[in-house]
Amino acid sequence: MARFLLKRLxxxxxxxxAVSVLTFLMFFxxxxxxxxxxxxxxxxxxxxxxxxxxLGLNDPLISQYAGYMKGIVTGRDLGSAxxxxxxxxxxxxxxxxxxxxxxxxxRVLPVTLSIVIPAAILWLLLGxxxxxxxxxxxxxxxxxxxxxxxxxxxxxQLYFVGAVLLLVFVYNLRLLPVPSYTSIxxxxxxxxxxxxxxxxxxxxxxxxxxxxxxxxxxxxxxxEDFVRTARAKGLAKPTVYGRHALRAAITPVVTIAxxxxxxxxxxxxxxxxxxxxxxxxRTAVDAVRSGxxxxxxxxxxxxxxxxxxxxxxxxxxxxxxxxxxxLR
Amino acid sequence: xxxSPVEGVALAEIESDGGVGxxxxxxxxxxxxxxxxxxxxxxxxxxxxxxxxxIFFMVLGLAAPLIEMVYGxxxxxxxxxxLDGFGMPLGYAGGVTGDHWFGVExxxxxxxxxxxxxxxxxxxxxxxxxxxxxxTIGVVLGALAGYLGGWLDVVINWITDxxxxxxxxxxxxxxxxxxxxxxxxxxxxxxxxxxVGVLIGVFAIFGWTSTARLxxxxxxxxxxxxxxxxxxxxxxxLGHIIFRQLLPNxxxxxxxxxxxxxxxxxxxxxxxxxxxxxxxxxxxSFGRMIYRSLDFLQTDPAYVFFPGIxxxxxxxxxxxxxxxxxxxxxxxxxR
Numbered sequence: 001m002a003r004f005l006l007k008r009l010x011x012x013x014x015x016x017x018a019v020s021v022l023t024f025l026m027f028f029x030x031x032x033x034x035x036x037x038x039x040x041x042x043x044x045x046x047x048x049x050x051x052x053x054x055l056g057l058n059d060p061l062i063s064q065y066a067g068y069m070k071g072i073v074t075g076r077d078l079g080s081a082x083x084x085x086x087x088x089x090x091x092x093x094x095x096x097x098x099x100x101x102x103x104x105x106x107r108v109l110p111v112t113l114s115i116v117i118p119a120a121i122l123w124l125l126l127g128x129x130x131x132x133x134x135x136x137x138x139x140x141x142x143x144x145x146x147x148x149x150x151x152x153x154x155x156x157q158l159y160f161v162g163a164v165l166l167l168v169f170v171y172n173l174r175l176l177p178v179p180s181y182t183s184i185x186x187x188x189x190x191x192x193x194x195x196x197x198x199x200x201x202x203x204x205x206x207x208x209x210x211x212x213x214x215x216x217x218x219x220x221x222x223x224e225d226f227v228r229t230a231r232a233k234g235l236a237k238p239t240v241y242g243r244h245a246l247r248a249a250i251t252p253v254v255t256i257a258x259x260x261x262x263x264x265x266x267x268x269x270x271x272x273x274x275x276x277x278x279x280x281x282r283t284a285v286d287a288v289r290s291g292x293x294x295x296x297x298x299x300x301x302x303x304x305x306x307x308x309x310x311x312x313x314x315x316x317x318x319x320x321x322x323x324x325x326x327l328r
Numbered sequence: 329x330x331x332s333p334v335e336g337v338a339l340a341e342i343e344s345d346g347g348v349g350x351x352x353x354x355x356x357x358x359x360x361x362x363x364x365x366x367x368x369x370x371x372x373x374x375x376x377x378x379x380x381x382x383i384f385f386m387v388l389g390l391a392a393p394l395i396e397m398v399y400g401x402x403x404x405x406x407x408x409x410x411l412d413g414f415g416m417p418l419g420y421a422g423g424v425t426g427d428h429w430f431g432v433e434x435x436x437x438x439x440x441x442x443x444x445x446x447x448x449x450x451x452x453x454x455x456x457x458x459x460x461x462x463x464t465i466g467v468v469l470g471a472l473a474g475y476l477g478g479w480l481d482v483v484i485n486w487i488t489d490x491x492x493x494x495x496x497x498x499x500x501x502x503x504x505x506x507x508x509x510x511x512x513x514x515x516x517x518x519x520x521x522x523x524v525g526v527l528i529g530v531f532a533i534f535g536w537t538s539t540a541r542l543x544x545x546x547x548x549x550x551x552x553x554x555x556x557x558x559x560x561x562x563x564x565x566l567g568h569i570i571f572r573q574l575l576p577n578x579x580x581x582x583x584x585x586x587x588x589x590x591x592x593x594x595x596x597x598x599x600x601x602x603x604x605x606x607x608x609x610x611x612x613s614f615g616r617m618i619y620r621s622l623d624f625l626q627t628d629p630a631y632v633f634f635p636g637i638x639x640x641x642x643x644x645x646x647x648x649x650x651x652x653x654x655x656x657x658x659x660x661x662x663r
Contacts, residue, residue, distance in 0.1 A: 015490055156640055157599075157639060159618050167629055171629075267497075270603065273602065281498075288498065288501045288502045289604075303494075303498065
């Protein structure tokens with residue numbers, strides 16, 4: 001177990017390292033001069049040169065990368081033009097927003113977390129529940145309704161569903177305020193009412209996929225011998241389905257869920273654009289538009305960290321769910 | 329996800345085939361697996377309906393210039409005279425008339441119907457091209473990793489993990505303008521074909537992982553079988569074993585994953601255009617239309633529905649057909 005964890009963490013670190021190098025090369029080494037996008041057309045050559053020096057762009061690429069990485073681990077001194085001392089985890093200084101990138105992230109990350117975590121709980125419960133029920137009641141109208149739901153949901157687009165939800169609940173019925181983010185600690189009711197449409201839209205589309213997958217898995221499991229044995233030895237139906245069958249059927253669902261949740265935590269670009277909420281995804285898009293390299297770099301890295309961590313977590317969950325899995 | 333056959337039913341169908349389809353006097357007729365799948369597909373009502381719908385969409389897309397001729401309005405023509413002082417279309421449901429079947433866009437006053445037809449063309453072309461390229465890359469890498477194993481397997485697996493860890497939308501968003509800048513410079517007029525090409529390229533880089541994983545798994549399951557050993561023993565090379573021995577055995581899942589990849593690329597293309605990458609506003613595209621329509625959600629709600637429903641119908645048809653294809657190719661699966 002410990003050995004497996006070490007091995008897994010090692011390969012995760014390796015992946016993250018590669019992602020960081022690739023992103024660094026892609027954005028810092030490609031032809032577009034980052035400085036021209038930082039100070040606009042009326043920038044004189046001396047100032048350009050100074051900014052370039054501040055950013056360390058005149059240093060060799062490797063020492064730029066090393067400096068960046070050192071900043072994340074121990075913090076570093078960025079010079080007076082960039083806000084001076086920058087504590088760990090230092091992600092650099094953005095000339096576009098004129099603040100430390102870590103401050104930007106600290107502001108927008110809770111927004112994305114507030115969108116994704118409740119939505120994920122909703123879509124997992126709804127999706128797996130629906131899939132199970134429709135597998136157990138196979139062929140009934142309930143099953144057919146669930147199939148219809150998941151087929152429709154799997155073909156719908158978030159921006160379209162979001163637009164329709166906005167149109168109905170915000171603009172026509174006026175039941176909800178225009179989506180916005182308030183901290184849950186300031187005002188939980190406002191937090192929920194401002195984000196509920198995003199949760200519903202995300203949960204609707206995702207639960208469709210999960211319902212489909214868990215129905216198929218459940219049907220396959222129900223026909224297995226151990227389920228019949230469990231019934232034959234006199235266990236109650238809820239125990240057999242809820243404990244024995246669900247456990248075996250849910251492993252592929254966990255894999256997909258790990259990837260989906262990890263990916264979504266890195267920024268729900270489309271959701272945030274549709275509902276006009278400034279989270280991690282929107283911040284990344286804005287950063288790309290304005291050529292704000294340090295912010296782009298930070299958002300990409302954070303997104304990658306979430307995906308990689310989710311993958312490790314999935315592997316560990318496997319062992320907890322299915323004792324047949326041996327971690328090596 | 330079948331409304332139709334599980335194993336028992338499917339077998340019964342096949343057995344009854346000889347009697348129904350052909351004169352009984354002919355006796356037992358041998359059929360290849362492909363023919364059997366085709367028969368099953370033809371008997372599946374969902375498959376037929378969604379298949380016909382798909383062909384209809386493809387014809388619409390291919391015949392876009394013809395439709396433009398008959399319809400008499402081009403995708404870039406503007407009808408400012410149909411808009412009121414605020415740039416909103418006159419009349420009901422976004423200005424739907426006999427001349428403008430789906431109304432006109434608020435602001436620019438372009439015809440929505442013909443833009444949808446051209447958007448369909450762009451979307452289908454990108455999706456098919458991307459699906460073909462990613463399937464090829466995925467099959468080759470997956471087969472090599474699965475068959476050869478060892479360090480190659482480790483490396484390819486790791487690259488797959490790496491690709492999955494990169495946030496696709498953000499990277500695509502950042503990469504596309506950089507590539508364009510490199511080729512066209514600051515002021516160059518970017519051609520539509522180039523934008524399409526870059527988009528397909530970005531999909532090719534990120535889209536191959538699922539096919540590769542699928543093929544790798546299938547190849548691992550097959551590589552120790554006798555027929556592979558026999559081929560190896562009679563001196564077959566790597567290419568022969570992979571492409572002539574292994575691939576013919578796994579074309580069914582590859583075909584299914586291809587048919588389900590196409591709608592995914594349609595939605596990805598729309599999503600990318602939605603956040604404003606790749607295609608310029610000149611090229612008609614579903615995603616661009618929906619993105620523009622969000623600004624007019626309160627004033628012209630009809631605008632969001634035409635592209636929204638079209639893209640839903642297209643993806644829905646593809647998904648239904650993909651599922652039906654899976655049922656036809658693998659009657660044992662319970663999906």
